[in-house]
Amino acid sequence: MASKLRNIIEDIARDYLNSALTLRYDICTCPACKNDMLAYILSRVPAKYVTTEEGALHTVIQQSRVEHQAVIGRVIIEAIEVISKNPRHKLKEDKNKVFSLLLETIKENRGLDFTHYHQELLKRRIAIRLRANRMETYSEYLRYLINNPEEYDKLFATLCINVSEFFRDPEVWKKIRQILKNIVEDKIKSSNPYICIWSAGCADGEEPYSIAILLKEILKDKTYNLHIDISGTDVDKKSLAFAQEAIYEKNLIKNVDKELLDKYFEPQDNCWRVKKEIRSMVNFYYLDLTGQEYKKNVDVIFCRNVFIYFDRGLQEQILMKFYNALRNDGYLVMGKSETLISEAKHIFSEVDLDCRIFRKKEVNSITSP
């Protein structure tokens, strides 16, 4: 009997397609659309026929998987894009419209405006909550959110990725130490000995506490009549409450050397708690960078690993607001994967591009681009 031939690329593509479609609640993934996507992929990837009786079928499939992975991956993205934009059937609802409605509802009910956050990132994060609640559509989730407001907390915890670290990116902190030292020296001599530092998007507080520790180290127990104001702000109220408590799991504190740990932390169960002398240097409060007024005359703004959330327009607006919040020559420290865009490139100068440290140009030194 002739053995049956089977196109193993179809098996592989189906497998990859299924995993690419998990958590995609923004497009139609009904069986008909899935089939169309598969057909689209198969029309663009060469077939590979093997007999089902082949003893080494598993190995052949694995080899083909590796061999064709890149091209199938690329074609899958194309297939999803093309088919989801032109499904053969009428859509029951416009998923993107419902998604916008979901964001509008969050804004209205909780005052947090995610409409200018990166949409793809938001969709991926919101998909986690849909899956956790075993839901298939944004409209189902929207109804659930309205009827179960306690879900907001879980949603925000998923949306606000609040991972941080003490002295995150240690090489940046070497540079920051020098900058803070210069600011302290200048302020000691000045008639206005007020130092204002703002950690915007401070998550669980590691960043503002790192700043406070560095300043303590620079001042070496002297005060020089300086008035030091360090603020940590965020939109995640749970993070702010955590930051105020200042208790961190021991294994999550990586970049603090033993001497600083002994000096500024005290053991508490399996954790380290930041000592009161450092805690009392930092004020935490709720501030939504997308809407609220910023403070003025800030010497250094830290806004690290927060811009990843925002679309370009919102980044531009916030950079202008940072500019206005800084004193002349004030510093802006961004995350290692973030940078200045548009107009902001002309109104800030680079202090250290690797460390993403910039400085406000004085108004009269700005030349038109």
Ligand SMILES: C[S@@+](CC[C@H](N)C(=O)[O-])C[C@H]1O[C@@H](n2cnc3c(N)ncnc32)[C@H](O)[C@@H]1O
């Ligand atoms: C990844 S953490 C960054 C923590 C810290 N800056 C660092 O680099 O380690 C990002 C923080 O930005 C906050 N965030 C997101 N949107 C915000 C907004 N509109 N206003 C203020 N903070 C925001 C999140 O809640 C989260 O705590």
